[in-house]
Amino acid sequence: YSHGVYASPEHTDGSAEAASQQGQAKPAVKRKRENRYKNAPPSVLSRRRAQNRASQRAYRERKDQRIKDLEMLLSEAQQKNDVLSQAYTQLQAEYLKLKSEQ
Secondary structure, three states, rough: OOOOOOOOHHOOHHHHEEEEEHOOOOOOOOOOOOOOOOOHHHHHHHOOOOOHHHHHHHHHHHHHHHHHHHHHHHHHHHHHHHHHHHHHHHHHHHHHHHHHHH
C-alpha cells in the first residue's frame, strides 16, 4: 500500500527494514506537532482567537493597501508612457519632415 509519497509506519511493507539491512538509511518518521492549546482554558483560547482575527484583519488591510499602491504606480507609469509615446511620435514626424527637405 503506497499511494502517497510517504508511507506511514502502520502501512509499510517491510521494504524500509530491508533497506536498512542493506546499509541504506531508513527515512525519518514525520511526527505531527502536538496541539499546545488542547487543554488550555477558554479565556486563553478566546484571547488567541481574537489575536488571530486581529492579525488576519491587519494582513488583509496591508494587502489591500499594497494593491492600491501598485495600481497607482501602474497608472502613473501608463500616463508617463503615453506622454513619451506622443513625444516620440512628434519627434519622429519632425525628423521625417526634415529628412525629406534635404
